[in-house]
Amino acid sequence: MAVTATQKLFRNKNVLYGTILFAFFVLVFTVSFFWTPFAYNEVFDGMTLQPVGGKFFLGTDDLGRDLLSRLMIGAQFSLGIGLIVGGIAVVIGAGLGLFAAYYGKRVDQVLNQSMNALQAMPSLLLALFVVAILGPSVTNTIISVTLVSIPTMFRLVRSQAQVEMAKEYIQSAKALGASDVRIMLRHLLPNCVTPILVQSAVCCSEAILNTAALGFLGLGIPAPYPEWGTMLADSKNLMETAPHLMWIPGLCLLLLILSTQLISDGLRDHLS
Amino acid sequence: MAILKGLLKVIGYFLFISLMSFSIIRLIPGDPALHIIGERGASEERVAEIRKNLGLDQPLPIQFLKFSANALVGNFGESTVSKQSVLSEFKVLWPATVELAFVALLWSSLVGLGLGMLAAVKRNSFWDYGAVSLSTLGFAMPIFWWGLIVIFFFAVKLGIFPVSGRIDVMFDVPYKTGFYFLDTLLSGQWDAFVSACKFVVLPAFVLGTVPLALIVRVSRASIIDVAEEDYVRTARSKGLPYKQILFKHIFKNALPQILTSIGLAMGQLLTGAILTETLFSWPGMGRWIIKSIEARDYPVVQAGVFYSMLIVIIVNWITDESVKMVSPKMRDQQRGG
Numbered sequence: 001m002a003v004t005a006t007q008k009l010f011r012n013k014n015v016l017y018g019t020i021l022f023a024f025f026v027l028v029f030t031v032s033f034f035w036t037p038f039a040y041n042e043v044f045d046g047m048t049l050q051p052v053g054g055k056f057f058l059g060t061d062d063l064g065r066d067l068l069s070r071l072m073i074g075a076q077f078s079l080g081i082g083l084i085v086g087g088i089a090v091v092i093g094a095g096l097g098l099f100a101a102y103y104g105k106r107v108d109q110v111l112n113q114s115m116n117a118l119q120a121m122p123s124l125l126l127a128l129f130v131v132a133i134l135g136p137s138v139t140n141t142i143i144s145v146t147l148v149s150i151p152t153m154f155r156l157v158r159s160q161a162q163v164e165m166a167k168e169y170i171q172s173a174k175a176l177g178a179s180d181v182r183i184m185l186r187h188l189l190p191n192c193v194t195p196i197l198v199q200s201a202v203c204c205s206e207a208i209l210n211t212a213a214l215g216f217l218g219l220g221i222p223a224p225y226p227e228w229g230t231m232l233a234d235s236k237n238l239m240e241t242a243p244h245l246m247w248i249p250g251l252c253l254l255l256l257i258l259s260t261q262l263i264s265d266g267l268r269d270h271l272s
Numbered sequence: 273m274a275i276l277k278g279l280l281k282v283i284g285y286f287l288f289i290s291l292m293s294f295s296i297i298r299l300i301p302g303d304p305a306l307h308i309i310g311e312r313g314a315s316e317e318r319v320a321e322i323r324k325n326l327g328l329d330q331p332l333p334i335q336f337l338k339f340s341a342n343a344l345v346g347n348f349g350e351s352t353v354s355k356q357s358v359l360s361e362f363k364v365l366w367p368a369t370v371e372l373a374f375v376a377l378l379w380s381s382l383v384g385l386g387l388g389m390l391a392a393v394k395r396n397s398f399w400d401y402g403a404v405s406l407s408t409l410g411f412a413m414p415i416f417w418w419g420l421i422v423i424f425f426f427a428v429k430l431g432i433f434p435v436s437g438r439i440d441v442m443f444d445v446p447y448k449t450g451f452y453f454l455d456t457l458l459s460g461q462w463d464a465f466v467s468a469c470k471f472v473v474l475p476a477f478v479l480g481t482v483p484l485a486l487i488v489r490v491s492r493a494s495i496i497d498v499a500e501e502d503y504v505r506t507a508r509s510k511g512l513p514y515k516q517i518l519f520k521h522i523f524k525n526a527l528p529q530i531l532t533s534i535g536l537a538m539g540q541l542l543t544g545a546i547l548t549e550t551l552f553s554w555p556g557m558g559r560w561i562i563k564s565i566e567a568r569d570y571p572v573v574q575a576g577v578f579y580s581m582l583i584v585i586i587v588n589w590i591t592d593e594s595v596k597m598v599s600p601k602m603r604d605q606q607r608g609g
Contacts, residue, residue: 117288117292120288120289120292120581120584120585121292121577121580121581121584122539122540122542122543122580122584123543124543124546124547125542125543125546125561125580128546128561128562128565129296129565129573129577131565132296132565132568132573133296133299133300205412209414212414212416213414213415213416213547216414216416216547216550217546217547217550217562218566219562219565219566229414229416232414232416232417232420233416235420236420236423236551239420239423239424239428240428243424246417246420246421246424250414250417250420250421253414253417254409254412254413254414254417257412257413257414258408258409258412261408261411261412262408265408
């Protein structure tokens, strides 16, 4: 029987397990828009710190809010920001990378140096400083986390595109009088798809991690929104009485990040 | 000529770092002085005073020159929260971070190298799969959650290690170098030294996890790479004992890549230090920066940007130099061979 490209891709164990895990989170993410067991900010009096099981499937937090509902809404932030940042990084990072490689010279130098400047600082620190300037909010979290993820995407796409630029088909396209935009999008872009695909998964996982880290430091998504990193920070003083508040959000975060990393690792192996 | 080039590079780096830390206040929308005062409001004179303190009352180029000149001698003004000079705060805090990062890097490179080598030598064995899965997990692990788990088991359940601070409050360590390991020994307090060791165990363990994952992965991959080279096959066919091949032929040639990964790991340590120090109330640079951001203590934020970029550049430089030193190829290129 003929083996399709998709079947081949899923023979890679990393891609397979990563996709299954990721699909689970996407399911939770989608469902959370229509249904959660309770409202995420509904406070149940006298039901604080309920253990796992019973009326509240995953227990309740210190204010008596349902943990499962909060986790589901939290997935909107973690996964949502991950996907948004992955998307923006592709558009801006890869776009600039193609641009720099195509025009070369001055354009390339300026873009490359500014990306170097962004990378001179550890990523979380840069995100923190952006939040320090703009103040914590959902939009600013997205801005800071995106800014951090653009340089690596730019660099990878630029170096791949530079290799392609030296090839003959680009020259012949130019000779045929194709416009700059057409060469970049129709000829250069399809040949840079591998690094873009792999790196967008990496960007996604870094964005999820950085968003949670910002939340953990109290500078991410502000209350009352339930964000996994913030939930973990709150659980620190309750770990003796209600360890489930520490275990469950952390496990969700780990599995979500793991799924994106498995996908990016597997894709890298498969495509190279 | 080479010295001149190097000097120009250093000046360029310096101007770049000070430009970045200089711009951070200027990028804030609105008047930073009003930001610092907050919602309570203040008199006109107070606002003018703060503006003068931050040097905001002069034209931008002059502000920048002044800032750079001050940064050169480490003068970042005084903290708006503690009213102490930023430099004096930094002097006490940086040894704490360096001490923590040093211990973390030490254990993660030793264990990482060992595991990576073991995995590469016994390829496709239980050890190999174990090491690879460990490093995959380590990469994905949110370090703050890992820290919570470690605290849960070792401090809450078992109660063997303390989780907050650098040393037991009963000890009074006189300031000499700022490094508690040295200061306690210099002042002859053996018990204090033991206490400092106990306090560093958990944060250093947590901080070293992500670097560990990186070092295991890179050392495994680079040893496997080198082991497939022709000269290794030649060495084997000569009948050399495998231990000798491993350490003399393979390891030496894999070392540059491994060192580069350790350099990268040091960059990660700085990021990790922010989270670890917050989690373990470790009085170092990371927590200092977080607190200053929360309190809108802009002189400290500026100093934080400046010093952390300085550290990254120095670390990169040290990594490059040490790679040049151990790599026979690059060493010869430098000599012009």
